[in-house]
Amino acid sequence: MTAALSADPHSYANFSDVRVRHAELDLTVDFDQKRLQGFVELTLDGAAPELILDTRDLDLGKVYAIVDGDYRLTRATLAQRDPIFGQKLSIALPEGADRVRIHYATRPEASGLQWLSPELTADKRQPFLFSQSQAIHARSWVPIQDTPAVRFTYGARIRTPKGLLARMSAENDPLDAADGDYRFLMRQPIPSYLLAIAVGDIKFAPLGERSGIYAEPSVLDAAAYEFADTERMIEIAEKLYGPYRWGRYDLLVLPPSFPFGGMENPRLTFLTPTVIAGDRSLVSLIAHELAHSWSGNLVTNATWDHFWLNEGFTTYVENRIIEAAFDAERADMERELSETELVAGMPEIATSDQHLRLDLRGRDPDDGLTDIAYTKGMLLLRFLETRFGRERFDPVLRAWFDENAFGTVKTDDFLVFVEQKLLNAYPGIATHTEVLAFVDQPALPEHTPRTTAARFAAVDRARNGWLRGGDPAAIDSSQWTTQEWLRFIEGLPGDIAIEQLAVLDARFKFQSSGNSEIAFAWYAKAIDRNYRDAFPAIERFLTRVGRRKFVLPLFTDLFAKDAEFARRVYAKARPGYHPITRASVDAVVRP
Ligand code: BES
Ligand code: ZN
Numbered sequence: 001m002t003a004a005l006s007a008d009p010h011s012y013a014n015f016s017d018v019r020v021r022h023a024e025l026d027l028t029v030d031f032d033q034k035r036l037q038g039f040v041e042l043t044l045d046g047a048a049p050e051l052i053l054d055t056r057d058l059d060l061g062k063v064y065a066i067v068d069g070d071y072r073l074t075r076a077t078l079a080q081r082d083p084i085f086g087q088k089l090s091i092a093l094p095e096g097a098d099r100v101r102i103h104y105a106t107r108p109e110a111s112g113l114q115w116l117s118p119e120l121t122a123d124k125r126q127p128f129l130f131s132q133s134q135a136i137h138a139r140s141w142v143p144i145q146d147t148p149a150v151r152f153t154y155g156a157r158i159r160t161p162k163g164l165l166a167r168m169s170a171e172n173d174p175l176d177a178a179d180g181d182y183r184f185l186m187r188q189p190i191p192s193y194l195l196a197i198a199v200g201d202i203k204f205a206p207l208g209e210r211s212g213i214y215a216e217p218s219v220l221d222a223a224a225y226e227f228a229d230t231e232r233m234i235e236i237a238e239k240l241y242g243p244y245r246w247g248r249y250d251l252l253v254l255p256p257s258f259p260f261g262g263m264e265n266p267r268l269t270f271l272t273p274t275v276i277a278g279d280r281s282l283v284s285l286i287a288h289e290l291a292h293s294w295s296g297n298l299v300t301n302a303t304w305d306h307f308w309l310n311e312g313f314t315t316y317v318e319n320r321i322i323e324a325a326f327d328a329e330r331a332d333m334e335r336e337l338s339e340t341e342l343v344a345g346m347p348e349i350a351t352s353d354q355h356l357r358l359d360l361r362g363r364d365p366d367d368g369l370t371d372i373a374y375t376k377g378m379l380l381l382r383f384l385e386t387r388f389g390r391e392r393f394d395p396v397l398r399a400w401f402d403e404n405a406f407g408t409v410k411t412d413d414f415l416v417f418v419e420q421k422l423l424n425a426y427p428g429i430a431t432h433t434e435v436l437a438f439v440d441q442p443a444l445p446e447h448t449p450r451t452t453a454a455r456f457a458a459v460d461r462a463r464n465g466w467l468r469g470g471d472p473a474a475i476d477s478s479q480w481t482t483q484e485w486l487r488f489i490e491g492l493p494g495d496i497a498i499e500q501l502a503v504l505d506a507r508f509k510f511q512s513s514g515n516s517e518i519a520f521a522w523y524a525k526a527i528d529r530n531y532r533d534a535f536p537a538i539e540r541f542l543t544r545v546g547r548r549k550f551v552l553p554l555f556t557d558l559f560a561k562d563a564e565f566a567r568r569v570y571a572k573a574r575p576g577y578h579p580i581t582r583a584s585v586d587a588v589v590r591p
Contacts, residue, residue, distance in 0.1 A: 006052075006147070008303045009361040010136050012079075012088035013145035017048035020145050021189075025156040029166065029199050031127045034108035034115040040142055041066075041101040043152075044093075051093055051100060054139035054146035056086030057110055061103030067096045076102070084364050086139050102143050112137030114257060114578045121200065121255045122216040122273065126164060128200035130254055130270065132263060132580060135304055135365040138192040149302045149408050151189035158182045160199050167214060167252060169196035169265035174204050174212055174250070186266065188246060189406055191300050196265035198252055207231055207251075210244075215253035219273060223253045226276045229283055229325055233290055236324045241294045241317065241398050245405070249290065257546035259578040261285050264292030264314075272547050274516035281482035282517060284322050284334055291317035294401045302408040304365035308356040309409055312377015319378065332453040333483035335378075339451055340490070342375040346443060354442035356380065357411040366580075379448050380438040386449045387430045388422055396421045411439060459487045467493065467500075472507045482515055489521040494528070501531045511537045520550045527557040539569050546577045548584055556588045567591070 006013055020042045027038035039061075044051065055078065063076035072094060079088040091100055106113060116128040131141060139146040158166045162180040170186035205224045206212040208231025215223045230251065238244055250268045253276070262285050263270040269289040275282040295313035315338070323331035346354065349370050356377055358368045385393045400417060418435060437445035462475045480488070489510065492501075505511050510522035511534050519541060526534035538558070542551055551573070558566040570589045574582060 008147040008149050010085065010304055010365050011054050011145065011147035011149075012052050012085065013054055013147055013150065014048060014050070014052040015145050015147060015150045018044050018046040018051055018093070019150055020152045021045045022152055023142070023144065023154040025142065025154065025158070027156070028159040029129060029161075029164075031115065031129070031161065035105045036113070036141060037105040039101055039103045040144070041099055042144075043099050044097070047093070049093060051091045053089040053091065053102075053143045054086060054136070055089045055143045056081075056137075056140040057107045058087075058140070058143060059105045059107065060089075060143075061105070063091055063103070064101040065091070065094050065097040066099035066101065067094055071101065074100070085136070089143055104143060106141050109579065110137075110140040111579045111583075112140040116200075116255055116257065120257060120576050123201060123218050126201040128198075128255055130198040130200075130258070131196050132259060132270075132578065133195050134193040134263065135369075136193070137580075138195045141197075142192070142195060144192045144195075146192045147303070148191040148193060148300050151191055151300075151406065151408075153189050154184075154186045154195070156182075156184040158184070158197065158199075163201070164199050165202040165214075166197065166199045167202065167268060168198075169194055169268050171247065171267065174206075174248075188266070190266055190297065191408075194264070194266050194297060196263070196268065196270065198254065198270070200255075202252070208234075210234070210247070211249045211251070213251045213253070214268075216255075219253055219276070222276050222278070223251070223273075226278070226280055227251055227283065227286055229280065230286055230290070233283075233287055233321050233325055236321050237290060237294065237317065240320060240324070240394065241401050244293055245298060246293055249293070251286070256544055257576050257578050257581070259546060259548045259580045261547065261549060262289040264289045264296055266293070266297050274545055274547050274550070277482065277515045277517075279482070279515075281515070284318055287321040287325070288314055288318040291321060298406065299401055299404040300408045302410045304368055305358045305360050306410050307358065307365070307368045308373040308377035309411065309414060311373040312356065312375075312380065315374045315378035316381040329453065329455055330481070330483065332451050333455060333481075333487070336451040336453045336456060337483060337486055337490075338371070338375045339379070342371040343444070345371055351442040356439045376438060376444065379444065380435070382449050383434070383438070383447065384418065384422060384430065388426060392422070392426060415439070455484060456487050459484050460491060463488055463491055467496075472503055475507075477508070482517060485515075485518050486521055489518065489525060492525055496525070496529060498529055498531050498533075501526065501529060502533060505533070516545065516547075516550065520554070523554055524557065527554065527561055530561055535565065539572075542569055543573045543576070546573075546581050548578075548581045551577070551581060552584050552588065555585050559589050563589075 022043040024041040027036045064071040065074040075092040077090045081087045112131050112133050118124050121128045160166050160180045163178050165178045166182040168184040170184035172184050202214045203217050203220050204214050205220050211230045213223050246267050248267050252268055253271050253273050256273050258272045261272050275285045291314045296310040301307055301309045319331050319335055360368050513519040523538045566589050
């Protein structure tokens with residue numbers, strides 16, 4: 001039997017008795033062996049006969065308990081490995097111990113790290129390493145209380161081969177020489193899922209006073225152009241929700257195998273290169289990750305059952321930033337695209353997972369990573385915004401961030417807060433039942449506010465006119481933005497003829513679009529209709545990009561249409577994919 005879990009269903013840690021307050025890392029990055037090797041020293045609050053930590057696939061060395069500065073070897077026991085939760089590590093704490101030091105090494109297959117050979121980077125000259133800790137992968141590279149309910153500060157010394165630069169989600173010197181010896185300090189307490197490291201041939205370019213961009217040399221200029229709006233977005237967010245409390249805000253563009261669009265590592269957002277479209281049209285991703293500096297990093301879900309408090313709030317704030325940075329039309333279009341996607345995808349989500357408040361006991365927390373947390377969560381806040389009006393709602397949202405700053409929250413905290421600050425403060429506008437309908441009921445309540453973006457009506461007219469036999473040359477798309485193109489493609493009928501797809505391709509060159517979102521939307525249609533002409537381009541896309549949001553649906557559809565083709569392409573693409581992406585696609589493309 002596997003060991004019992006704690007107050008957080010995804011952690012073994014006994015954090016109700018003893019808590020990690022600070023972590024001090026000392027690690028050497030070994031690209032030949034694909035290992036991090038060294039130690040972590042944990043400072044503890046509270047006393048207990050033992051400290052229980054989360055680990056996965058770590059090789060343990062000596063473990064010390066520290067009593068009055070005296071390092072004493074102590075007993076450390078690893079329990080049996082659970083495929084989802086990893087291995088519970090129990091460390092005996094002698095009377096008076098307030099620190100422990102754990103020597104360890106990671107394994108090459110650590111689920112939270114990807115070790116890339118030079119061919120898998122943009123510049124193909126140096127190896128690259130990056131972490132992805134959310135949701136429960138920090139434990140595969142640091143033995144830690146791997147629960148969002150515990151916050152700690154951290155310091156680190158990282159040694160790398162000379163010439164490579166290391167960055168962490170912490171304070172560092174943007175002008176560091178790449179001498180292979182780096183120090184980091186995170187003064188604000190963070191949960192373990194925000195621990196992050198990246199090492200590679202990385203260069204820096206400033207974007208503003210307190211923001212800048214890191215990327216491989218060949219990507220740096222394009223990235224600096226693409227994300228030039230960053231500083232402005234920080235100012236907008238501050239005006240809405242209070243001071244940015246993390247000092248600098250930098251961006252790091254990762255190699256194309258990065259499994260997500262972005263990851264809100266504090267002070268240093270990690271980004272997929274697939275948002276570099278050349279026209280700044282996909283920067284809502286920056287708005288999103290920046291928004292996490294309030295929703296998520298400052299005010300954190302206590303367990304993954306309350307994930308919507310991170311992502312739904314962030315999606316709402318993201319859209320407010322886009323509205324202020326650009327205009328309401330763009331914000332409306334982006335929101336309507338998300339709403340349409342949520343509604344279309346709803347049947348594939350189990351009814352019990354359509355609630356905002358989830359029950360992920362015994363399951364991988366990644367199961368909660370659906371549009372429900374993001375879009376339905378955003379829509380609950382939109383519901384409150386439209387009912388109470390921004391003049392009432394905006395200060396309440398700001399107060400939520402202020403009053404819970406550096407704290408952890410559950411759905412019930414939100415319900416109590418809304419009751420006090422909105423429902424009871426302004427009676428007769430909305431009811432508790434209306435709010436609860438989002439939280440504990442499946443699908444979307446009838447009173448959900450829905451968006452109809454004015455510019456999408458014109459796109460629909462153009463598409464439908466052409467479908468009724470019009471001339472494709474008559475589609476006036478000269479002023480269309482990425483969002484309108486996505487609407488155009490996603491609205492194509494399910495039974496559209498291959499010849500019609502070919503006509504569109506000839507005119508609009510979707511197949512070879514350099515915009516990853518447009519290409520992805522087109523490839524999904526192409527696979528669905530078995531439009532073989534696009535398959536070579538799809539194969540190139542799948543072998544070049546490892547972002548899970550793109551490759552998982554494409555492989556799922558491909559496997560259903562042509563399992564042989566899917567297997568062949570996956571065999572080629574898989575070595576370049578991140579462990580998280582591999583695990584997902586492995587479950588779909590079966591041998
Ligand atoms: N924090 C998430 C990414 C994440 C969530 C990683 C859960 C692991 C587990 C990040 O902020 C995010 O939401 N990324 C999105 C982009 C966004 C614009 C919807 C993504 O990667 O697609
Ligand atoms: Zn997010």
